[in-house]
Amino acid sequence: MALKIAVSGKGGVGKTTVAGILARLYGREGKEVLVLDADPASNLASAIGVPKEIREKIVPISRMLDLIEERTGVRPGSSYGGVFTINPKVDDITAKYAVEGKDGVKLLVLGTINKGGGGCFCPESALLKNLIRHLVLQKNQYLIMDMEAGLEHLGRASSRNMDVMLVVVEPGMRSLETACKIKELANQIGIQRIMAVLNKASSRSEKDVVEETLKKSGLPLAATIPFNRMLIEADLKGISPLDVEGTEDVVSAVQELKKELEKERATSQ
Ligand SMILES: Nc1ncnc2c1ncn2[C@@H]1O[C@H](COP(=O)(O)OP(=O)(O)OP(=O)(O)O)[C@@H](O)[C@H]1O
Numbered sequence: 001m002a003l004k005i006a007v008s009g010k011g012g013v014g015k016t017t018v019a020g021i022l023a024r025l026y027g028r029e030g031k032e033v034l035v036l037d038a039d040p041a042s043n044l045a046s047a048i049g050v051p052k053e054i055r056e057k058i059v060p061i062s063r064m065l066d067l068i069e070e071r072t073g074v075r076p077g078s079s080y081g082g083v084f085t086i087n088p089k090v091d092d093i094t095a096k097y098a099v100e101g102k103d104g105v106k107l108l109v110l111g112t113i114n115k116g117g118g119g120c121f122c123p124e125s126a127l128l129k130n131l132i133r134h135l136v137l138q139k140n141q142y143l144i145m146d147m148e149a150g151l152e153h154l155g156r157a158s159s160r161n162m163d164v165m166l167v168v169v170e171p172g173m174r175s176l177e178t179a180c181k182i183k184e185l186a187n188q189i190g191i192q193r194i195m196a197v198l199n200k201a202s203s204r205s206e207k208d209v210v211e212e213t214l215k216k217s218g219l220p221l222a223a224t225i226p227f228n229r230m231l232i233e234a235d236l237k238g239i240s241p242l243d244v245e246g247t248e249d250v251v252s253a254v255q256e257l258k259k260e261l262e263k264e265r266a267t268s269q
């Protein structure tokens with residue numbers, strides 16, 4: 001079975017870092033991986049090792065007005081008075097517009113999707129919804145969506161249709177509060193499987209406190225990733241965390257996360 005994983009959490013907790021490492025580790029195993037950058041301030045491309053020259057040329061899907069117009073019959077920003085096809089065709093979008101990072105990971109940058117979910121029939125939203133619904137069709141494919149910080153996106157069509165929602169937290173009450181709210185909202189929109197990932201942990205006692213707090217909200221802790229300053233260095237240089245020395249502890253923690261996700265995949269079959 002394919003697995004669609006959303007990565008959410010408060011700003012700066014490490015969503016992009018976790019999504020990028022996870023994607024490359026699946027890619028190294030020979031799995032087909034597509035990552036979606038759903039953060040308007042996107043930087044997932046560098047986290048999966050897309051070279052700078054290519055990064056600079058990426059056009060987000062939301063900015064491809066012609067594409068949206070072609071698929072939906074409406075040009076974004078125009079009135080919706082005309083004929084509007086609610087089921088834009090999406091089969092060839094990955095082949096045409098994805099860029100490739102390291103370990104064979106493919107990336108689609110979504111850009112800014114303005115309108116809310118629910119009853120929104122704006123063209124971008126229809127395109128995105130269909131994209132996510134149909135992208136992962138083949139066995140053993142993985143879709144990983146790096147989400148915008150906070151809660152707003154949970155009202156959007158893009159969050160539905162996910163099999164698992166990972167909520168990244170760091171040691172601190174604010175990110176834990178955000179995580180609990182994300183859990184509630186995700187449950188409301190029908191995502192049942194939600195797991196927390198503690199990132200930037202510096203001690204066992206931090207992990208224990210966080211795990212205890214999460215437990216009270218019914219959020220299982222799937223993995224604990226240590227604080228490692230090499231990740232900050234990698235980020236500053238715009239390179240993938242897997243391409244700097246000294247990140248073995250982080251990588252093995254993400255391997256643990258992968259194992260937990262495999263369990264989820266097994267039970268969903
Ligand atoms: N385990 C870690 N140890 C140390 N630094 C980390 C760790 N994980 C992430 N970082 C650093 O924290 C910063 C934020 O990480 P990242 O960009 O992945 O977070 P984010 O949740 O995607 O942020 P945003 O909300 O802005 O999208 C980066 O500089 C990153 O290198």
Ligand SMILES: [Mg+2]
Nearest residue numbers: 015016039043
């Ligand atoms: Mg990010």
